[in-house]
Amino acid sequence: MENELHVPTMAELMAKGETADILFWVGCAGSFDERAQKITRDICRILQHVGIKYAILGTEESCTGDPAKRSGNEFLFQMQAMMNIQVLDGYEVKKIVTACPHCFNTLKNEYPALGGNYELIHHTQLIQSLIDEGKLKPADGHAFQGKKITYHDPCYLGRANEVYEAPRKVLESLDAQLIELKRCKSNGLCCGAGGGQMFKEPEKGTKDINIERIEEVINSQATIVAAACPFCMTMLKDGVKIKEKEQEIEVLDIAEITVRANNI
Amino acid sequence: MINQLIFALCFISAIVLFAKNARQIYKNIKLGRALNRTDRPKERLKTMLLVAFGQKKMFKKPVPAILHLFVYTGFCIINIEMIEIVIDGLFGTHRFLSFLGDFYAFLISSFEWLAFAVLLGCVVFLIRRNVLHLKRLNSPELKNWPKTDANLILITEILLMTAFLLMNAADQKLQLYGNSHYIVAGSFPISQYLMSLLPSDVSSLILIERTSWWFHILGVLAFLNYLPYSKHLHILLAFPNTYFSNLDPKGKLTNMENVTNEVKAMLDPTFTPPPTDQPIRFGAKDVQDLTWKNLLDAYTCTECGRCTAACPANITGKLLSPRKIMMDTRDRVDEVGKNIQTNGTYVDDGKSLLDSYITREELWACTSCNACVEQCPVNINPLEIIVELRRFSVMEESQAPASINAMFGNVENNGAPWKYSQMDRANWTSQQ
Ligand code: SF4
Ligand code: SF4
Numbered sequence: 001m002e003n004e005l006h007v008p009t010m011a012e013l014m015a016k017g018e019t020a021d022i023l024f025w026v027g028c029a030g031s032f033d034e035r036a037q038k039i040t041r042d043i044c045r046i047l048q049h050v051g052i053k054y055a056i057l058g059t060e061e062s063c064t065g066d067p068a069k070r071s072g073n074e075f076l077f078q079m080q081a082m083m084n085i086q087v088l089d090g091y092e093v094k095k096i097v098t099a100c101p102h103c104f105n106t107l108k109n110e111y112p113a114l115g116g117n118y119e120l121i122h123h124t125q126l127i128q129s130l131i132d133e134g135k136l137k138p139a140d141g142h143a144f145q146g147k148k149i150t151y152h153d154p155c156y157l158g159r160a161n162e163v164y165e166a167p168r169k170v171l172e173s174l175d176a177q178l179i180e181l182k183r184c185k186s187n188g189l190c191c192g193a194g195g196g197q198m199f200k201e202p203e204k205g206t207k208d209i210n211i212e213r214i215e216e217v218i219n220s221q222a223t224i225v226a227a228a229c230p231f232c233m234t235m236l237k238d239g240v241k242i243k244e245k246e247q248e249i250e251v252l253d254i255a256e257i258t259v260r261a262n263n264i
Numbered sequence: 265m266i267n268q269l270i271f272a273l274c275f276i277s278a279i280v281l282f283a284k285n286a287r288q289i290y291k292n293i294k295l296g297r298a299l300n301r302t303d304r305p306k307e308r309l310k311t312m313l314l315v316a317f318g319q320k321k322m323f324k325k326p327v328p329a330i331l332h333l334f335v336y337t338g339f340c341i342i343n344i345e346m347i348e349i350v351i352d353g354l355f356g357t358h359r360f361l362s363f364l365g366d367f368y369a370f371l372i373s374s375f376e377w378l379a380f381a382v383l384l385g386c387v388v389f390l391i392r393r394n395v396l397h398l399k400r401l402n403s404p405e406l407k408n409w410p411k412t413d414a415n416l417i418l419i420t421e422i423l424l425m426t427a428f429l430l431m432n433a434a435d436q437k438l439q440l441y442g443n444s445h446y447i448v449a450g451s452f453p454i455s456q457y458l459m460s461l462l463p464s465d466v467s468s469l470i471l472i473e474r475t476s477w478w479f480h481i482l483g484v485l486a487f488l489n490y491l492p493y494s495k496h497l498h499i500l501l502a503f504p505n506t507y508f509s510n511l512d513p514k515g516k517l518t519n520m521e522n523v524t525n526e527v528k529a530m531l532d533p534t535f536t537p538p539p540t541d542q543p544i545r546f547g548a549k550d551v552q553d554l555t556w557k558n559l560l561d562a563y564t565c566t567e568c569g570r571c572t573a574a575c576p577a578n579i580t581g582k583l584l585s586p587r588k589i590m591m592d593t594r595d596r597v598d599e600v601g602k603n604i605q606t607n608g609t610y611v612d613d614g615k616s617l618l619d620s621y622i623t624r625e626e627l628w629a630c631t632s633c634n635a636c637v638e639q640c641p642v643n644i645n646p647l648e649i650i651v652e653l654r655r656f657s658v659m660e661e662s663q664a665p666a667s668i669n670a671m672f673g674n675v676e677n678n679g680a681p682w683k684y685s686q687m688d689r690a691n692w693t694s695q696q
Contacts, residue, residue: 005693007693026689026692028680028681028682030692031680031684031688031691031692032682032684032688032689037692037695040692041692041693041695056690056693058689058690058693059686059689061689062679062680063675063680063681065675067675067681068671068672068675069517070632070651070654071654071658071664071668071671071672072547072653072654072656072657072658072659072664073655073659073664074520074523074546074655074659075526075527075659076672076675076676078520078523078524078527079527079530079531079676080675080679082527082528082531083531105513105515108513109512109515109516110516110517113519113524114519114524155631155632155634155635159514159515159633159635159638160513160514160515160516160634161513161514161515162513186638187574187635187638188635189576189579190576190631190633192580193631194631194632194633195631195633196628196632196668196671197631198681199667199668199671199681200628200665200668200671201667202580202582203577203583203584203625203628204581204582205577205580205581205582205583205629206580206581207580207581208580209576209577209579209580209631211580212576212579212580
């Protein structure tokens with residue numbers, strides 16, 4: 001890979017007397033989950049490729065508190081939020097990009113009441129605007145041409161914040177066959193991980209939610225399902241595995257698709 | 265004269281009784297906590313016009329939407345006919361509005377078409393409910409009373425519309441016979457086909473006309489008083505309920521200010537929280553801990569089950585049903601209201617919304633995906649209630665599933681929901 005990845009932290013930049021135009025909020029999944037780490041690195045590659053001056057918080061980043069809040073632990077949520085706001089404001093952060101719709105939602109909608117006001121963009125929105133500006137363009141003969149691709153709407157990007165178009169724009173730029181799932185956009189079906197479910201066993205029922213979702217993906221005949229959330233990624237990937245469809249269906253994040261299509 | 269008196273008596277007592285019941289519901293809703301939903305009046309009005317008046321969200325499902333539109337427009341417009349019926353009833357006139365001439369004919373003919381549309385809609389609805397066994401209309405929470413309620417509403421509407429058409433048919437015949445009381449007025453595109461079914465002698469016709477007239481008006485008055493006991497209340501409450509909709513992004517959960525003060529005091533010892541008059545409960549255990557909007561939601565719920573049909577937990581066989589959350593809340597607030605009515609003030613009955621109505625299993629199955637909120641045709645938010653109950657369970661009782669408690673511990677100690685050290689957060693940068 002031509003791009004040696006160097007990911008600056010806010011602290012580093014500050015020590016050099018520099019600032020970043022945008023903070024990349026990595027999130028817990030993006031930091032620790034092996035599969036999500038790949039996506040995190042791809043986002044850095046994209047940022048580096050188009051020359052955006054960015055930085056991460058690194059070890060100064062902490063959980064936004066989203067899973068705590070949705071599980072009813074408002075104390076823990078607010079503790080997390082206030083500490084994060086202190087760090088963010090310390091670096092005079094104005095604009096934040098993140099790959100996690102849960103972080104996106106919490107930082108964008110729930111931090112202002114506690115004094116944290118930032119402009120939030122989701123990485124799919126960033127990629128869309130880079131495509132619009134002509135800074136990203138799928139390379140000739142890229143791997144996705146003519147492929148059947150479908151997109152799974154993350155609840156916290158879609159219904160919660162009504163971002164439906166950005167990820168689709170990215171896929172439309174690919175010259176691929178975009179198939180919509182039966183339940184999509186505002187009617188999209190949850191992957192099963194939100195609201196604290198990621199961290200516990202599901203209640204008993206007839207099946208797990210991600211299985212229901214994967215069955216829908218299988219029915220769509222798509223060979224690639226695009227995700228835009230690290231939790232959805234885990235759930236879809238597990239679903240594909242349980243259904244033994246790993247040979248036929250690939251789960252990729254919008255950022256990974258962009259990196260591959262653009263040969264970054 | 266005696267007829268007019270009886271009419272006036274029925275009419276006034278129906279209105280008084282309704283006002284009394286409406287007041288009780290208003291009081292019950294006021295049991296909820298305060299919440300300000302009066303900002304952005306323009307946006308609110310627009311939401312109400314689109315969602316309640318314009319039925320915008322109904323059209324996600326075209327077939328029931330069209331049928332519902334029949335019944336809804338029919339019901340609204342035929343109520344104009346009620347003005348005439350009331351005037352005729354009070355003053356002993358007949359077809360009082362007929363001086364409107366051609367316009368009157370137009371009105372009556374459109375009422376007939378609408379009555380027909382309502383009839384048709386209700387018949388199809390009955391079939392959908394009782395013969396086709398649609399999953400959405402056959403969940404466990406709809407057994408017993410809710411099922412009877414739905415059928416009662418449909419049958420009553422069918423009877424009312426039939427009476428209306430029958431009345432017109434008899435009236436027409438009497439008009440043709442030149443009966444002096446039955447002035448020639450109106451146009452009857454539907455009921456003209458019923459005329460041949462009716463007897464030809466004048467006295468039987470008058471009997472049929474009068475009986476239908478009385479049946480229609482008494483039916484409507486009775487129906488009005490049935491509303492407060494029924495899911496059918498949505499025909500009134502859909503309007504305020506959509507007006508007071510949540511206008512924030514769906515993903516935004518409320519900020520608990522009482523917690524903010526405590527957290528601020530913890531992080532900054534110099535901070536003194538503003539004094540509060542009494543200790544406030546964190547989250548909700550019972551209906552009084554919810555906001556009035558949650559309670560208005562509960563009274564507005566039409567039990568249509570669109571929320572439940574879209575709920576990922578319910579789809580995959582879990583116990584959670586957002587419709588049941590709303591029905592439970594309504595049942596409980598009714599119960600608390602009665603309790604206060606009998607005892608003067610609320611006397612602990614050993615029950616609460618949490619546990620007596622909604623179980624922990626239901627509560628913890630929710631993914632907070634907002635599908636229920638998105639689907640509800642009258643902008644009800646079951647998720648808010650779920651979150652409030654979770655808040656109580658976690659913050660007041662420290663009762664959460666063990667794995668959720670472990671997650672809390674990790675967030676608190678490591679700044680991540682998993683057991684990784686915060687110092688390892690940027691390790692990914694050094695791997696390729
Ligand atoms: S938010 Fe909860 S109750 Fe509503 S649809 Fe999603 S899982 Fe079901
Ligand atoms: S909450 Fe809304 S969608 Fe659910 S049953 Fe009631 S009216 Fe229907």
